[in-house]
Amino acid sequence: MSELRWHPFLEQWVITATHRQDRTFLPPKDYCPLCPTQPGGFPTEVPKDHYDIVVFENKFPSLRRNPSEPSVLPTSISLVEPAYGCCEVVLYSPEHGGTLATMPLNRIGNLIRVWQDRYEELGAHSKIKYVFIFENKGEAVGVTLHHPHGQIYAFSYIPPTVEKELGAAKRYYEQHQNCLFCATLAEEYQDGRRIVFEGERFVAFIPFFARYPYEVYLAPKKHLASMAEFTAEDRRDLALV
Ligand SMILES: [Zn+2]
Ligand SMILES: [Zn+2]
Known part of the structure; x- marks a missing residue:
């Protein structure tokens, strides 16, 4: 669970995780949760043996469509709001290896179409103020899954830089x-x-x-x-x- 806490010095919202959700299963070694599910294999996030491009809601989201009420009460300085929004994962390809740069142009074109679709649908919600489409790359920034994928965050506020x-x-x-x-x-x-x-x-x-x-x-x-x-x-x- 998470909530939005107001940073009074920077005058911006901070997404704060209040409880940690533990993953409930121990996957086999070399298991990739983003690959297609192989017949008879350990189930992945995609219950099909093939896909082209997939979008699904993050299982452990910082922002939710139905957020719970904040764990604390606000004060005059420490404002707090439910963490409303949406976090999605975009799988670029069923192939485990490779990166955006090595993919065929028509796949990248289709991916841009998917980004547009998500931008329009998420952005159409009255409470959503900003849709952020991004990809973190490299273990230095905490990427643990190497399957080519990106993320989408739909915020209920406009991030300060934007x-x-x-x-x-x-x-x-x-x-x-x-x-x-x-x-x-x-x-x-x-x-x-x-x-x-x-x-x-x-x-x-x-x-x-x-x-x-x-x-x-x-x-x-x-x-x-x-x-x-x-x-x-x-x-x-x-x-x-
Ligand atoms: Zn994979
Ligand atoms: Zn212009």
């Missing part, structure tokens, strides 16, 4: 009557030195203000409000980029 970006975009628009992201991309084009790869509709670049080595942004060349606007051609080109 809220800051939205505020900056709004202020820029008020001052310049132009989209901040399109203007940034236009400057990158003008400079040209940090363009990594250019497709027909999407471009990969290292931003002028990159904070980490290998930090790369992907952006559509034309102004789009969200991924819900991607067309089939957009998906094909984004898969390539």
Whole structure:
């Protein structure tokens, strides 16, 4: 179980796990819970012997559609809310090995279509304010399952970094009557030195203000409000980029 606790110094919500749920089964060695279930084999998260792309709700979610009431009462400083939201897992492929980069383009295109579908459906709930689609990679960040997969978190609030970006975009628009992201991309084009790869509709670049080595942004060349606007051609080109 978890709840949202207010951080009064940073003025942001923190998802706090209040009880740990222990896994109830001990899987065999070399068992992957994300592979298709083999006939007669130990059951996995997917009770089929084949699949293409699968989305399911995380079994141990930090955010829930029916969250329990917080374990503590709020005070004037320590606000607390039920951890409403949704956590989903996306399996990119039935193949245990490989990564997004080694998959055929049509599979990546289909995966983008799945992301769009989840973005639209989860985002349509009145209480959901932000849908975050992401992939953690590497044991250094705690990834224990190597099967190619990503995650989706649907939040009942806008995470602080995104809220800051939205505020900056709004202020820029008020001052310049132009989209901040399109203007940034236009400057990158003008400079040209940090363009990594250019497709027909999407471009990969290292931003002028990159904070980490290998930090790369992907952006559509034309102004789009969200991924819900991607067309089939957009998906094909984004898969390539
Ligand atoms: Zn696997
Ligand atoms: Zn724009």
